[in-house]
Amino acid sequence: MFEDLNDLYQQVILDHSRSPRNFKKLDGANRVAHGHNPLCGDRITVYLHLDGDVISDISFEGSGCAISKASASVMTTTLKGKTIAEAQKMFAQFRQLVTTDKPDGEDIGKLAVFAGVHKFPARVKCAILAWHALVSALEGRPCMVTTEENPTAPKS
Amino acid sequence: MSTAKHHHTLDWAAIRADFPILNQKVHGKPLVYLDNAATSQKPLAVMDALRHYYERDNSNVHRGIHELSNRATAGFEAARERTARFLNARAAEEIVFTRGTTESINLVAHSWAGTHLKAGDKILLTEMEHHSNIVPWQLIAERVGAKLLYVPVTGDEGLLDLSRFDKLLKDGVKLFAVTHISNTLGTVNPVADLCRRARERGIVTLVDAAQSAGHCPVDVQTIGCDFLAMSGHKICGPTGIGVLYGRRDRLEEMAPYQGGGEMISHVGFFKTEWNVIPHKFEAGTPDISGAIGLHAAMDYLDKIGRAAIFEHDCELAAYAYERLASLGGIRLFGPKTNHAGLVSFLLDDVHAHDVVTFADRLGVALRGGHHCNQPLMHKLGVESTARASFYFYNTRAEVDRLIEVIGEIRKFFSPKT
Numbered sequence: 001m002f003e004d005l006n007d008l009y010q011q012v013i014l015d016h017s018r019s020p021r022n023f024k025k026l027d028g029a030n031r032v033a034h035g036h037n038p039l040c041g042d043r044i045t046v047y048l049h050l051d052g053d054v055i056s057d058i059s060f061e062g063s064g065c066a067i068s069k070a071s072a073s074v075m076t077t078t079l080k081g082k083t084i085a086e087a088q089k090m091f092a093q094f095r096q097l098v099t100t101d102k103p104d105g106e107d108i109g110k111l112a113v114f115a116g117v118h119k120f121p122a123r124v125k126c127a128i129l130a131w132h133a134l135v136s137a138l139e140g141r142p143c144m145v146t147t148e149e150n151p152t153a154p155k156s
Numbered sequence: 157m158s159t160a161k162h163h164h165t166l167d168w169a170a171i172r173a174d175f176p177i178l179n180q181k182v183h184g185k186p187l188v189y190l191d192n193a194a195t196s197q198k199p200l201a202v203m204d205a206l207r208h209y210y211e212r213d214n215s216n217v218h219r220g221i222h223e224l225s226n227r228a229t230a231g232f233e234a235a236r237e238r239t240a241r242f243l244n245a246r247a248a249e250e251i252v253f254t255r256g257t258t259e260s261i262n263l264v265a266h267s268w269a270g271t272h273l274k275a276g277d278k279i280l281l282t283e284m285e286h287h288s289n290i291v292p293w294q295l296i297a298e299r300v301g302a303k304l305l306y307v308p309v310t311g312d313e314g315l316l317d318l319s320r321f322d323k324l325l326k327d328g329v330k331l332f333a334v335t336h337i338s339n340t341l342g343t344v345n346p347v348a349d350l351c352r353r354a355r356e357r358g359i360v361t362l363v364d365a366a367q368s369a370g371h372c373p374v375d376v377q378t379i380g381c382d383f384l385a386m387s388g389h390k391i392c393g394p395t396g397i398g399v400l401y402g403r404r405d406r407l408e409e410m411a412p413y414q415g416g417g418e419m420i421s422h423v424g425f426f427k428t429e430w431n432v433i434p435h436k437f438e439a440g441t442p443d444i445s446g447a448i449g450l451h452a453a454m455d456y457l458d459k460i461g462r463a464a465i466f467e468h469d470c471e472l473a474a475y476a477y478e479r480l481a482s483l484g485g486i487r488l489f490g491p492k493t494n495h496a497g498l499v500s501f502l503l504d505d506v507h508a509h510d511v512v513t514f515a516d517r518l519g520v521a522l523r524g525g526h527h528c529n530q531p532l533m534h535k536l537g538v539e540s541t542a543r544a545s546f547y548f549y550n551t552r553a554e555v556d557r558l559i560e561v562i563g564e565i566r567k568f569f570s571p572k573t
Contacts, residue, residue, distance in 0.1 A: 002568070004183075005517050009510075009568070018571060040509045040525050041539025063539060065509035066569070123513060 007116030008123070009066060012074075017066035022076035026059040033141065035062075035133030037125050042068045046133040053084045060130060067114075067123050072130035074110055084138050091131050098127045166464060172549040174199040174456075185519030188554045193339050193367060193498050193545035194523055195389045198453075202392055205452035209445050217444055218418060218435070228444055235447035236434070242454045243384065243401050244375040250407065252434040253442050256398035257366040258288040260385035261333070263400055263437060264362055265292035267410040268383075272360075273330055275301030280324055280332040280359075282307040282316055283535060284341055287528040289333055289364045305329065312536060314341030314490045322353060331360045336368035340527040340543065342473060342495035344368075351380045360406065366390055369399075370457055371497060371547075372466035382406045388446060393453035397446030400437070407433040414439040465548045469497025472546040476555045483562065489541060498545035500527075503562070506569045508542040514565045515542075520558055 026047035035044045042064030049057040058079050060072045079087050090108065097103045098117040117127045172178060175197045180187050189197065209231065215224035217232045233248070240248045254260045269279070279293050283306050297304055305324055308317040325332070332354040336347050351361040362383040365374055370391025376384050383406065388397035402410075412419055412430055416439030422429040430436045457465065476499045480486055489500040502508060512524030523543045526533045533539060544558055 002517065005514060005568070008513070011572075014569065014571075038526075038530075041530075041533065042509075043539070065507035067510070120513060123509075126509065 004116065004119050008120055010113045010116065012110070012113045013066060013070040016070035016073040020060075020069055020073040022059040022080075023061065023073065024059050025061055026057060029057075029059075031137040031140065033133045033137035035129045035136070037064070037068070037129050039125065040065065042126065042129055044068065044072050044130050044133055046072070046130060046137050048134075048137050050084075050138075055079050055082050055084070055087060060133075064129070065126055067117065067126040068129045071114060071127045074113070075130050075134065078110055079134070087134065087138065091135060094131060095128060098124050166460065168468070168548070168551070171460060172551070174201065175549050176200065178549060182519050182521075183517050185517075188520040188557050190544040190546065190550065190554065190558065191521045191523050192547040192550070193390070193527075193543065195395070196370065196392050196547055197549070198392055198394070198449075199456050201456045202394065202449050202452045206394065206445050206449045209448045214445075216441055231448045231451075232442065232444050235451035238451045238454050239399055242374075242458070243369075243386075243399075244377050245401055246377070247404065249433050250401055250404055252400040252402060252407070252437045253447055254385075254398040254400050255396055255443070256387040256389070257364060257385045258292075258398075260383075260398055260400035261289055261362065261364065262292045263413045264383050264385075264402070265296040267413045267437070268360065268406065269293070269296045269302075269331055270300065271411045272409075273297075273300045273302045276328065277302045277330045278305050278328045279303070280305045280307065280329045280354075282334050282345075283309040284314065284316070284338045284343060284529070284532055285333070285335055286339055286364065286366070287530070288366075289335060289362075290531070293331075293333065302330075307334075309341075309532060309535065312487065312489050313492060314338060314343045314495075316343070316345060318350075321350070325354055325357050325359060329354075329357075329359050331362070333362040333364065335364040335366075336374070337365075337371065337496045338490070339367050339498070340500055340529045340532060340541065341490040342498045342500070343491055344372075344494060344496050347381070348379045355380060367496065367498075370453075370465075371462070371469055373462045376401050376403075388450040388453065391450075391453055392456055393450040394443075394446045397443045397450050399450075402433075404433070407437070410437075412439075413437045416440045418442070460548060466497075468548050469546050469550075470495070472550055472552065472555060473497045473499055475552060476544055476546070476558065479555065479559045480562075483559070485566075487538075489536070497547070498543060500541040500543045502538060502541050503566065506565055508540040510569065511542045511562070511565055514568065515558075515561050518561045518564065520561050522558075 029047035029049055031048040033046050044062035047059045058076045093108050094111050098114050101118055114127055117123055177197050213227040215228040217229040236248045236251045239251045310317050337344050347363050354361050361381045363381045365384050365386040368374055369386035382403050384401040386399045389395040419431050419436050419439040420428050421431045480501055485504040487502040508524040512522045515522050525540045
């Protein structure tokens, strides 16, 4: 009955949103960045411990909808142990996954559960919020990043 | 606002049929449009007026001496007269056409506050103002060195805490701006009383009537404000047209807003004389069709009666409030009684954004977010709420559908055992 909704809110996503993984402040983090979606007020802080160019530990804190929370949670479980270059590549793949119905051919593991997001254009920003914060942390820009890159976004 | 029974003879079903857009399915479900505080739908009468204008009368105003220009000018100025009657202004010259409430407030901030406020002066606002009644004042305050003060909001019940209001007014305040009806809380503020108390101290007053003008009787002389701002699109009119009411003496003492055609009486290479009010504030070709559509919208609303509309909207909101409260596990915002036609809420177990996405797929259009009230949201300790806002074409059956949909949402998001 709720085909699109079932695609969007897969059980894995509902599970991660109810019991987010790595949901804490990371003691000993050497990179931090905040993400904010001004449209809905969601806020997420991503903590990283970089060992050379390897993400040796990662966590997040914040509040938001089921999609943004689950996306942050799945992101942290996916990226632990990955290099900066691998993380950036995954972000590009993830963005393609949630904005188009043509994911690139490569296997992106657990991130695939977010494929249903592309049918809900208003929710793409929710899915990408934590990733924006991640990229900003990787690049050493600790300032607040927002999801407002699209000038045609709905406004208040 | 009267609570007398006005509408026992009104045929609400026939009125609803004037809005063809409501008769459709979205995502395969009958549309239940509950986002009226964002914008209202348009009746056939308004669309007919626009069509007639473009099919018969379209031309520029105040310029040509040919027949079509005369008709366009007459239609545009008739809309100004109609707006004056709609708000009970003393004269049509007190009506300035703008793009909407936001531009109306910016106009006052620029052309009155920008020349009448000086460093150290204070502007008094309230904590429940929409961003459009905060940010223009911040910009002008920064430019002239004025300061902003706020009347506090009491908490989730969303009333103005007026215990210190007179004390706040004493503190060097030159301008007081307040919303008539809160777009997030549904609070109806006692604007006539507040404006009287401000005026007694010589303070200039502005009322944001974006949420009230099409929903209840609004009389600028009873309210006693210097300025009142409203939008056309929230009262069944087209987007792109709005109104600034200004008391004649205030408009006379104001600087122009934008320069261009229409707002001048004589232009030299180095010096220009301004046109008379209200044209002084209407540079360039105005939204002629918008004004004509607005005229039709005002006729339409007053045929139903704004007192009857208010009663209908408030009854629906009270019914929604009661049914939502009975669900349990829900936080409701706004006054428990006497709120206008909208309800803001937050489910304990599902984020507002998820509620709105889900409801949309079941045909119910809600608003989720901060409603352009970020400082208020921050004060209430929430990031967003879901909001159902009603108009006269909504029905109790639609409220029942909302409640049913919330039940489905909860079932979907609750952990499966």
